[in-house]
Amino acid sequence: MEERNKTLGEFIIENQNAFQYSSGELSRIINSIRLAAKVVNYKVNKAGLVDIIGAAGERNIQGEDQQKLDVYANEVFIQTLINREIVCGIASEENDDFITVEGSDKSHNNKYVVLMDPLDGSSNIDVNVSVGTIFSVYRRITPIGTPVTIEDFLQPGINQVAAGYVIYGTSTMIVYTTGHGVNGFTLNPAIGTFYLSHPNMQFSKDGPIYSINEGNYVHFPQGVKNYIKYCQTEEEDRPYTSRYIGSLVSDIHRNMIKGGIYIYPTSSKAPKGKLRLLYECNPMAFIVEQAGGKASDGFGRIMEIIPTELHQRVPFFCGSYNMVEKAEEFMLKAELSKY
Ligand code: AHG
Ligand code: MN
């Protein structure tokens, strides 16, 4: 019971003490994300009111349109991290280029960079469906004291020191890992505090759910088509249930709790897939692996891919270990049958 009452703030402090040589920078990054998440949560929750409020005055008086929520979330997360001078660089799905952060004394003395998808599933905002924020933290490669360069951001996922997501759902949660398992914290909106509600989250090895946008079926590679048929075939624990929200964060969060596989494959329309390696797949892969699951591009481990560009896309298969392994089997078999 006591464990369940722990706040995210307390959890961060306890875990910082566990790292003997920790400078506290990583803890401060998680703390900033906690703060930004609350600000964005407030705005997401009144999304349906924005037009009403705007029409009643805001827009007319200031003469400017309401910001789109993904632009707003982007600014909140970036500004929170910049103001606290705790990172040396930020890359965001919403920005073409990475941002170099310097301290107020013009120094570059921080050692971490943050990469993020500030609002994931943003097309779901209009219909009151859960959206999220995804973040990923790396230690810089270039020397401390110098401005960051692109190579600080183009690191394989295995180099991540922390990753997580915020889900703005029926409840708002922060779920994250620093490489020692995955923990989930639920916001009590009445007092603005996150409590440890889901300690040590784990994917079951097999699950009852498959999640894929089946509307694109005709465009999928043969291996994926065959795997979908496998999911739908009557057997001991099949057919699986199909669940697809269209918000990566929500789809993976549900599958982590209930067991399942999520797939966003390549297709003839999107030959490299749709999801971004650095802002979506790597952080999710880190969480999924830390929760005992598996994350793949269909043929190999997501986190071992060496990125070549910031906004790189990649096919994504992740979730319950045995299910992803089975999907990989289908991919390989279809690939080999081409020859
Ligand atoms: P974003 O809102 O950050 O652009 O991401 C949307 C992504 C992801 O959340 C989701 O899983 C996927 O797009 C859904 O794509 P489809 O509509 O093609 O299924
Ligand atoms: Mn996204």
Ligand code: MN
């Ligand atoms: Mn986004």
